[in-house]
Amino acid sequence: MSYSTPATAGPTTPAFTAPELDPEIWARLDAQAAECDKHGMLIIRDAVPPETVERVRAAADGIVEEARPAGRWVGKAHSVNKRVEYRGLFNLDERFMDLLVPPTVFPLIVRILGANLHMMSSQLLYAHPDQDPAAGNGEWHRDLIGSSEDLGYDNTPRMAIRVGYYLSDVSLPGSGITLFVPGSHELKQRMPLDPDTGNPAHFERPDIRPGDAVLWENRTFHAPENNTSADTRKAVMVQYGYRWVRPVDYITHPRELLDRCDPVTRQLLESTDLNDDGSMTRMKGSRALTEWASRQNLA
Numbered sequence: 001m002s003y004s005t006p007a008t009a010g011p012t013t014p015a016f017t018a019p020e021l022d023p024e025i026w027a028r029l030d031a032q033a034a035e036c037d038k039h040g041m042l043i044i045r046d047a048v049p050p051e052t053v054e055r056v057r058a059a060a061d062g063i064v065e066e067a068r069p070a071g072r073w074v075g076k077a078h079s080v081n082k083r084v085e086y087r088g089l090f091n092l093d094e095r096f097m098d099l100l101v102p103p104t105v106f107p108l109i110v111r112i113l114g115a116n117l118h119m120m121s122s123q124l125l126y127a128h129p130d131q132d133p134a135a136g137n138g139e140w141h142r143d144l145i146g147s148s149e150d151l152g153y154d155n156t157p158r159m160a161i162r163v164g165y166y167l168s169d170v171s172l173p174g175s176g177i178t179l180f181v182p183g184s185h186e187l188k189q190r191m192p193l194d195p196d197t198g199n200p201a202h203f204e205r206p207d208i209r210p211g212d213a214v215l216w217e218n219r220t221f222h223a224p225e226n227n228t229s230a231d232t233r234k235a236v237m238v239q240y241g242y243r244w245v246r247p248v249d250y251i252t253h254p255r256e257l258l259d260r261c262d263p264v265t266r267q268l269l270e271s272t273d274l275n276d277d278g279s280m281t282r283m284k285g286s287r288a289l290t291e292w293a294s295r296q297n298l299a
Contacts, residue, residue, distance in 0.1 A: 016262065016265045017101075017265065018106070018265060018289075018292050019106065019107070020103075020296070021297075025103065025104060026107070026296070026297070029107060029111045029298075032111075033111050036108075036161075040183060041182055041214065041215060041216040042108075043207075043208065043212060043213070043214050043215075044104055044105060044213045046104070046211050046212065047165070047212055048102050048211055050210075052098045053165075053210045053211050055098055056095055056096060056236055057234060058095070059093040059095035060086075063092055063093065063124065064124070070091070070092065071088045071091060072084075072085070072086055073086060082127060082128055082131060082224075082226075082227075083126055083127045083224075084128075085126075087122065088121075088250040089123065089238075090122060090269060091254065094257060099122075099163075099165060099238050100119065100238065101264070101265060105163055107296065110293050111298055112161060113160075113240065114293075115290040115293045116242055116283070117241065117267075118247065118268055118271040118285075119238065119239070119240055119268040120239045120248050121237075121238075121248035121250075122249070123236070123237050124235070125233075125234075126235075127176040127232065127233035128227065129227055129229055130228065130229075131176075132226065132228070133174065140181075140199070140200065140222070142218055142219055143160060143216075143217075143218040144159060144218045147159070148219075153189050153190060156219055158185070159218050159245050160239055160240060160241030161215055161218075161239070161241070162217075162238070162240075163213050163214070163237065163238050164214045164215075164216075165211075165237070165238075166208050166209075166210055166212070166233075167235060168210065168231060168234040171208075173225075174225065174226065174228035174229055175225070175227060175228075176224065176226070176227030176229065176233030177205060178206075180204050180216060180220060181204070181221045182204060184200075184220055184221040186219075187219075240268070243285060243286060257269070258270055262288075264289050266288070267285060267286065267288045272284075272285050
């Protein structure tokens with residue numbers, strides 16, 4: 001783990017804070033939310049600056065190169081052969097905090113889902129190069145795997161939004177980007193696949209560059225493109241969802257990190273309705289983000 005107190009952060013100055021909403025960003029929110037409602041996904045150009053991409057890539061590279069056991073996802077054999085994956089990133093290196101509340105992205109998450117949120121999961125995915133160009137790419141699926149099977153495809157609500165940041169060049173076909181079926185969040189049954197190709201009849205390969213962000217909700221069908229290129233595909237993803245949906249890949253976060261968060265970022269990492277004396281207050285755990293959203297005219 002890598003946690004330290006910056007010289008600029010005193011005992012009462014949070015190191016990690018929710019952004020103040022820029023008027024230009026606020027002016028785009030309604031149109032962005034409408035596009036996400038229509039297509040189940042959205043691309044935000046230049047969501048994070050180059051220096052953030054560099055910092056996050058350095059953190060991710062270090063974890064992968066050291067082959068740390070903490071947080072490593074041990075999945076099915078075919079997945080392990082195609083990629084290295086780590087989960088619970090905010091438990092591994094504080095540099096990933098750069099992606100918790102980006103000012104170009106986070107207000108839109110709150111605009112779409114509301115303030116009763118927490119961070120549900122975080123992952124880095126390094127897709128191995130020179131993969132076979134197998135039919136069907138990866139497995140086409142919805143997020144919150146099992147929710148549509150349990151609730152029914154016609155009864156699954158929007159419960160979460162995932163944000164993907166690519167740290168390597170994925171501009172060329174076969175470089176391992178995530179593929180999407182826009183509008184598939186409205187499907188009332190399983191995604192029909194072509195028996196010959198293993199793919200849907202229509203899907204899109206988004207035009208994404210390092211620094212851009214792609215958002216998609218849990219009902220939007222997607223799949224990883226097989227990385228047939230000569231380079232490792234590097235990506236980090238953060239998922240936000242309602243507090244009544246259990247976090248996927250963490251139980252808590254280090255106290256030395258939480259103590260340096262403002263109330264909003266702390267809510268995202270440790271949402272609880274408990275009071276200091278052990279009593280409980282209904283919806284206390286969403287109060288910080290609710291008040292922030294009201295100040296930003298998002299409520």
